[in-house]
Amino acid sequence: MATINDHFLKLTAGYLFPEIGRRVGAFQKANPDAPVIKLGIGDVTEPLPPAxxxxxxxxxxxxxxxxxxxxxxxxxxxxxxxxxxxxxxxxxxxxxxxxxxxxxxxxxxxxxxxxxxxxxxxxxxxxxxxxxxxxxxxxxxxxxxxxxxxxxxxxxxxxxxxxxxxxxxxxxxxxxxxxxxxxxxxxxxxxxxxxxxxxxxxxxxxxxxxxxxxxxxxxxxxxxxxxxxxxxxxxxxxxxxxxxxxxxxxxxxxxxxxxxxxxxxxxxxxxxxxxxxxxxxxxxxxxxxxxxxxxxxxxxxxxxxxxxAGQQQTRQLVECYMENASIVRATLKELGFAVYGGENAPYVWLKTPDRLPSWDFFDQLLANCHIVGTPGSGFGASGEGYFRISAFNSRENINEAMARLKKQFKTV
Amino acid sequence: MATINDHFLKLTAGYLFPEIGRRVGAFQKANPDAPVIKLGIGDVTEPLPPAxxxxxxxxxxxxxxxxxxxxxxxxxxxxxxxxxxxxxxxxxxxxxxxxxxxxxxxxxxxxxxxxxxxxxxxxxxxxxxxxxxxxxxxxxxxxxxxxxxxxxxxxxxxxxxxxxxxxxxxxxxxxxxxxxxxxxxxxxxxxxxxxxxxxxxxxxxxxxxxxxxxxxxxxxxxxxxxxxxxxxxxxxxxxxxxxxxxxxxxxxxxxxxxxxxxxxxxxxxxxxxxxxxxxxxxxxxxxxxxxxxxxxxxxxxxxxxxxxAGQQQTRQLVECYMENASIVRATLKELGFAVYGGENAPYVWLKTPDRLPSWDFFDQLLANCHIVGTPGSGFGASGEGYFRISAFNSRENINEAMARLKKQFKTV
Missing domain, CATH: 3.40.640.10 (Type I PLP-dependent aspartate aminotransferase-like (Major domain))
Structure with missing residues (x-):
């Protein structure tokens, strides 16, 4: 009688990113025209360098x-x-x-x-x-x-x-x-x-x-x-x-x-x-x-x-994403968020407003701004109340996402 | 104190193909001009199909x-x-x-x-x-x-x-x-x-x-x-x-x-x-x-x-290797070897002459014919006294290898 590795049964819920994919898929099915911008999973978007x-x-x-x-x-x-x-x-x-x-x-x-x-x-x-x-x-x-x-x-x-x-x-x-x-x-x-x-x-x-x-x-x-x-x-x-x-x-x-x-x-x-x-x-x-x-x-x-050529082109690619990170940081700060990271890393880490649970912030951001981020609690208990924004996207999408955030969280 | 997976220490010798690589490398170093034909590891040689x-x-x-x-x-x-x-x-x-x-x-x-x-x-x-x-x-x-x-x-x-x-x-x-x-x-x-x-x-x-x-x-x-x-x-x-x-x-x-x-x-x-x-x-x-x-x-x-196109081209590739297998089978039979496989598989399996140990046959074939095969004992104790010839090579190399075998094992 073949037995399985019981340790797998201890794993809680799904692996984080498939779970995000599931929620985004459900949202898109219900809102097929919503122009979703994905700043969740840290996936690159720019073409491979020519070299x-x-x-x-x-x-x-x-x-x-x-x-x-x-x-x-x-x-x-x-x-x-x-x-x-x-x-x-x-x-x-x-x-x-x-x-x-x-x-x-x-x-x-x-x-x-x-x-x-x-x-x-x-x-x-x-x-x-x-x-x-x-x-x-x-x-x-x-x-x-x-x-x-x-x-x-x-x-x-x-x-x-x-x-x-x-x-x-x-x-x-x-x-x-x-x-x-x-x-x-x-x-x-x-x-x-x-x-x-x-x-x-x-x-x-x-x-x-x-x-x-x-x-x-x-x-x-x-x-x-x-x-x-x-x-x-x-x-x-x-x-x-x-x-x-x-x-x-x-x-x-x-x-x-x-x-x-x-x-x-x-x-x-x-x-x-x-x-x-x-x-x-x-x-x-x-x-x-x-x-x-x-x-x-x-x-x-x-x-x-x-x-x-490869060194030069990959450096440009990194600089492009880091400029995105800088834009995200600046926007979030301007909106009054507590913001970390994004200076030597392509991820910006923010505190949710009023310590809102991370997945609630995820759902709100998806519903209201059509932006996908990653809930901090998906990375562990101490990530609860935090949220990750990835800088991996085109400049156009980053700018559009920041405009939506400004509209949603305008402080005046 | 970090411990290792002790089970690895039970593994005997090297993995088969690296060991073959080691012996062939040593032979080639000692005999840099010997035109070695590799029919050992089942590695393909023909170019990727155009599709x-x-x-x-x-x-x-x-x-x-x-x-x-x-x-x-x-x-x-x-x-x-x-x-x-x-x-x-x-x-x-x-x-x-x-x-x-x-x-x-x-x-x-x-x-x-x-x-x-x-x-x-x-x-x-x-x-x-x-x-x-x-x-x-x-x-x-x-x-x-x-x-x-x-x-x-x-x-x-x-x-x-x-x-x-x-x-x-x-x-x-x-x-x-x-x-x-x-x-x-x-x-x-x-x-x-x-x-x-x-x-x-x-x-x-x-x-x-x-x-x-x-x-x-x-x-x-x-x-x-x-x-x-x-x-x-x-x-x-x-x-x-x-x-x-x-x-x-x-x-x-x-x-x-x-x-x-x-x-x-x-x-x-x-x-x-x-x-x-x-x-x-x-x-x-x-x-x-x-x-x-x-x-x-x-x-x-x-x-x-x-x-x-891909189906047609891969079928041709398979037929090319199977024709090789057929040539190897026919040659070995002609030379009096007991031969198995090679009819619905790209591998020909032979009994070594006089039940010679597989690695000895490997060394002899390498030294005398500059042909690399795979010793049967490398696949398990019941493979001792057997030897695998792979059909994965160019027709030219297969024909040359068979000519060398004929010269070495001619029965007259």
Whole structure:
């Protein structure tokens, strides 16, 4: 009699974004003419940069000839891409990361979930609150939590609040934790960890033999040069941290699918007999056995990000979205909202008027302004009363959305 | 103190194909001028068919404009592809499979490994022997086995021998098993299950509340119309079976990455409280949480397989490889080898001369003929003394390889 993974039954409601999709779908069905503007899910809208388009066309032409055809590639990714990443994202920024520590994948979401495959049961997991739901849900599925309480908090998980009360800088846990998820620039709050804060976390992890899963998917959006873009800018991080990145947001790859995970060779975990085991070796084995490499055409596109033209064009893309964020911030401030983020991140995080529950604000904004945002409570109990506005849209739509907000929330 | 998944430490040696890669790499380094022909890993060599190439170019052009840009797609895959698969691969062949039971992925290898996420611990797993190593290794990683013995057999796994003694038709297990992996046309033996045999398996699964994971990655290579291409041709299969398929071999997608898993809505597994839980719902949740859809461009390419031109061109591709298989079969028979498979599958399975150990035959063939095949023992203990030759190569290389075999093994 085949049994199922009971841990799945602990998952509360649907995953956040499908739930948003459901509500928006129902609204659009009832109001087919309402011009809905989607600032909810952090999905890019601008076309792929020309250098990437050209590289992908060229790659397809290669696949159309026997002499240049590429079948199975290395599971870990092609050297042309691993080398480019190591040099541009790390070595040129004085981070010690070698190409063979970079594992190319079809996206950061997959990596952060799949990484749990190589970790043991019984690890104590810490997440910030609010948090990208995938960290939590994948730990629930893996059996690293108990059931959820009424606030949707899972037993056994250590939640580290990030609110305006601590200036969105989560405190070190007051107990020993084994695995820590940190995301900076932060999704959803738009906060960025300072070098000092990140150094404290690395020291904590060293002292407690913890592993940090550092999500740097939004690194390209940092405009303040004093802020760390990679955890490997911090001394000692190679012994305690893996880092996840994505081409989704900086290069418009949400539909293309490419990301990568950095797993330094120094990093170890404990086997049950107490020996130290290389996580790089375990991840390599996992990657080779359960994955077959990212698409060749997509990897060629990702590599074009690192060409001279690609660097310039993706920078323009990022600047375009950051200008949107700046417009959203300014408008919301003008309307009297308490506003956070949006300066080194493509997300603006606001407090709902009169601490209105997040989903109520979601429904009101959809009904009255035909704008889709993301309810803060969808990211965790401490997100209740907050709301995320994504800067990923065309300038035209951002301007139109801001005009609607001004009309709705005009203070005079 | 972060712990690792100890089950990984049970895995014996490297995964088969990386080990082959290592030996071939060492040989080529020592013999840089040796013209090695690779008939080992089942990797396609012929260019992508023109209809697919055109569809992918068109998809990239869409991504280059704001109006036609596609960001995140549905995690389950685009309707244009799910509908085409449901109609052509299933409904037109009188199989009851609906589009929303088809989950598009980046490959069948990922699907077969990831599917274990939704199953419970303690299930008794049956695999054929020899077998595609991913089925075994992913179960080891998931903790569904004990350690390996000297023959590389894992404690707790139920091995079902497939040898010339049973005409490569594995017997039903003489104990209750919960999950059964079947692959037809079979990798590595090239054997195909008859309708009668598959019916017996479906009945066994119904009687024992087992789940069959049916791997039909090579369905397109069946030339005998009396043989089932899908397990859903068998009555009752929707209650017991999931089916995995891939575009890798029929459409040349090993480097493109696209496959799919069919999970019928009738299929359930038992929760620990004895309730029946829909595997379709669990897999949908897993897919949405740990995966973000296959690349849009790749899905457009896969959909072109189902156009009129795509159907014709992929059929030609399959026929080209099957003609190779026929040439390999004929040559080996002429040379006195005992030969199996290759008639409804792109793999020819041979007995090594004088029951020479498979890896010894591998090394000899590499050294003397500069031909890479796959040692049967790499697929399991019952594969010892067998050897797999893949038909995936150009006609020129196949002819050259056969000329070398004739020279080496000439019987006069």
């Amino acid at each position: 990437i388009v050209q590289a992908m066309h060229d790659a397809i032409d290669e696949q159309a000839t026997r002499d240049q055809f590429h079948g199975y590639g290395p599971e870990q990714g092609y050297d042309f891409l691993r080398n480019a990443i190591a040099k541009t994202d790390y070595q040129d920024r004085n981070c010690n990361v070698s190409p063979d520590e970079i594992f190319i994948s079809d996206g950061a979401k997959c990596d952060t979930g799949n990484f749990l495959d190589i970790l043991g049961k019984g690890n104590v997991i810490a997440v910030t609150d609010p948090v990208y739901p995938v960290y939590v849900d994948t730990n629930v599925m893996a059996g690293n939590t108990g059931p959820a309480n009424e606030q949707g908090e899972y037993e056994g998980l250590v939640y580290l609040p990030m609110t305006d009360e601590n200036n969105f800088a989560p405190s070190l846990p007051d107990q020993k934790v084994d695995v820590i998820y940190l995301c900076s620039p932060n999704n959803p709050t738009g906060a960025v960890m300072s070098r000092e804060a990140l150094t404290q976390w690395v020291q904590y992890a060293k002292q407690n033999n913890s592993i940090i899963l550092f999500d740097a998917a939004y690194a390209a959006f940092i405009t303040d040069d004093s802020l760390p873009r990679s955890i490997y800018e911090i001394e000692g991080a190679r012994e305690v941290a893996i880092e996840s990145r994505s081409f989704s947001k900086n290069a418009g790859f949400t539909g293309m699918r490419c990301g990568f995970l950095v797993v330094p060779k120094e990093l170890t975990g404990k086997a049950s007999d107490g020996t130290d085991v290389s996580l790089h070796q375990l991840w390599n084995r996992r990657h080779c056995t359960k994955f077959n490499g990212a698409s060749y055409v997509v990897q060629r596109g990702a590599a074009a990000v690192y060409s001279k | 697919i190439v055109q569809a992918m170019h068109d998809a990239i052009d869409e991504q280059a404009t704001r109006d036609q840009f596609h960001g995140y797609g549905p995690e389950q895959g685009y309707d244009f592809l799910r509908n085409a698969i449901a109609k052509t691969d299933y409904q037109d062949r009188n199989c009851n499979v609906s589009p929303d039971e088809i989950f598009i992925s980046d490959g069948a290898k990922c699907d077969t490994g990831n599917f274990l996420d939704i199953l419970g611990k303690g299930n008794v797993i049956a695999v054929t022997d020899p077998v595609y190593p991913v089925y075994v290794d992913t179960n080891v990683m998931a903790g569904n086995t004990g350690p390996a013995n000297e023959q590389g057999e894992y404690e707790g796994l139920v091995y079902l021998p497939m040898t010339d003694e049973n005409n490569f038709a594995p017997s039903l297990p003489d104990q209750k098993v919960d999950v059964i992996y079947l692959c037809s046309p079979n990798n590595p033996t090239g054997a195909v299950m008859s309708r009668e045999a598959l019916t017996q398996w479906v009945q066994y699964a119904k009687q024992n509340n087992s789940i069959i994971l049916f791997d039909a990655a090579y369905a397109a290579f069946i030339t005998d119309d009396s043989l089932p291409r899908s397990i859903y041709e068998i009555e009752g299969a929707r209650e017991v079976a999931i089916e995995s398929r891939s575009f890798s071999k029929n459409a040349g997608f090993t480097g493109m990455r696209c496959g799919f898993l069919v999970v019928p809505k009738e299929l359930t597994g038992k929760a620990s409280d004895g309730t029946d839980v829909s595997l379709h719902q669990l897999w949908n949740r897993r897919h949405c949480t740990k995966f973000n859809g296959a690349s849009y461009v790749v899905q457009r390419g896969a959909a072109a397989v189902y156009s009129k």
